[in-house]
Amino acid sequence: MSDALLSVRDLSVEFTTYGRTQPVLHGVSLDVPARSHVALVGESGSGKTVTMKSIMGLLHMPPASISSGAILYDGRDLLTMPRRERLKLTGTDMSMVFQDPMSSLNPVFTIADQMSTILKYADRRLGRSRSRRERMQRVLEVLAQVRMREPERVARSYPIMLSGGMRQRVLIAMALLSEPRLLIADEPGTALDVTTQAQILKLLKDLVEERGLALLMITHNLGVVRETSDYVYVMHKGVVVEEAPTAELFAAPKVAYTRALIDAVPRLTGARPAERTEAAP
């Protein structure tokens, strides 16, 4: 699958703190073909967030360093291309939906201000230009696309004036501003109540399908995986331990760790799962 939109090849990342080097990712490989919905699942500390940050260029280096591997986007390696070129892609063609709606919006600027600032500099990187008015137009348009009932009012609001669900939608709108082809979602809605999270996931799925976007969903929740993806990578301790089409993975997990993860999903029916989580490798 080397013709994938995003292809992480054999990525290894290590962190150096106080003179000690700790490998965190050991040769992670994953593919996100165009228009596909891929999930990357794993518990806290499994390396899924470091993988995501490597892709988005958000790792703080130092302390982090990429010891080997490549991240191909559209066939071009993000790690070796000039910084300018890379900045043209991140935040525009490949964009990110942040996890926590309560803390991912700047509390002291209005939604309109934050969104049009993002758009302004995205345009500038791509050599486009838009007037202040056109930018505002686009902001309202995207807010309406994430099913916001009163885009004007939302745009004028400060984050504190919006509910968690609305803020999460603003975060999705931010990612959609520059019409990306790849959306990386970092556990959106985990900070929300279950009902709102379900709505958010539904919205995200609809948007991705309507536009034919590729989606990389990063989560620890297999319920979310089942809802939103066709293909899954399971990560554990910095290694991809299993990959399979979603349905297959749920039907017949090959690795004990995956089985433990599946058993950890709460069910509405049946007996409580046995204490198999303990058996995870």
Added chain:
Amino acid sequence: MEFLRFLLRRVLWSLLVLVGLSMVIFIIARAVPGDPARMALGPTATQEQVADLQKKLGLDRPIVEQYGLFVVGLAHGDLGRSLLTERPVNDDIRDTFAATLELVLATIFIAVVCGVPLGVVAAYWKDRWPDNAVRLVAIFSAVTPSFFLALLLQILAGYVLHILPTTGRLPPNFDFAPGYTGLVLVDSIIAGRPDAFLEGLRYLLLPAISLAAATMGQMARITRSSMIDVSSQDYIEASRAFGVPEWVRVCKYMLRPSFVPPLTILGLEFASLIGNAFVVELVFAWPGMAAYGIRTILQKDLNAVMGVVMVSGVFFVLVNLVIDLLVGLVDPRVRIRGSRQ
């Protein structure tokens, strides 16, 4: 609106504080040993003369009644006469207050304009050499007593380098006197006198720097820690992911949410600023209210002391009110919730 209610509450509390302040100072001023009448008349005056003056000043009456008279006077905007200058305290304060105001405003300006950027620089290069340099400067300027710095600057700029004047507010026999606002820098612009503006600035520089150093150090330290705090917030990481350029992120997305703690500290620093102004004004022979206040305290000039304290108190309260307003402007959360967090 919530925020207006919040401000109104602050005003009412401030009034209460001012009443408390007036009582405490009134009692303390009378409790310390020394007879104002005797001190005003000198050692050669007879006992009858002293008693006479005491009676005239109302010092023979019970303290509650004295306080009542003071409050009645205050309500009429009359602070009584000064024993020291033998003029109404109102006039004395009017003449000296503007000089202090100009000094304090210049001090705040210097402290903010130098302190905040220093803090930003330190936070941006955290634990690297610019940070260490700023922290060193901030600590030194925060702990150096202002009178010491004042003397040092006087010696260096005045006697060694001969670049700046060391005493007063304008050159002697200068044909310009502040009128409308009492602030030399403002009035000289209004009057269209650039030469007076420059002279005023030259005279203002040393006292303002001496007074500003401590506050500037505080501003730098608070801004630094506040910026570092904000820099690890998710929304800063998010703006990075959306490709907002570094300088916008630092100067806009990080600085504004970081600005509330330094502002609040500035309000608190203000009290010590007035205290230090007393000393700095003496060193530089600055014709301000603080210097007047010291002379009247030493003379036990009760009316003048009360006047100076009350005016300083009102000044302090007003500055903090302005700061509350600014905090509300900077941080919408304060405006909307009507309180901080």
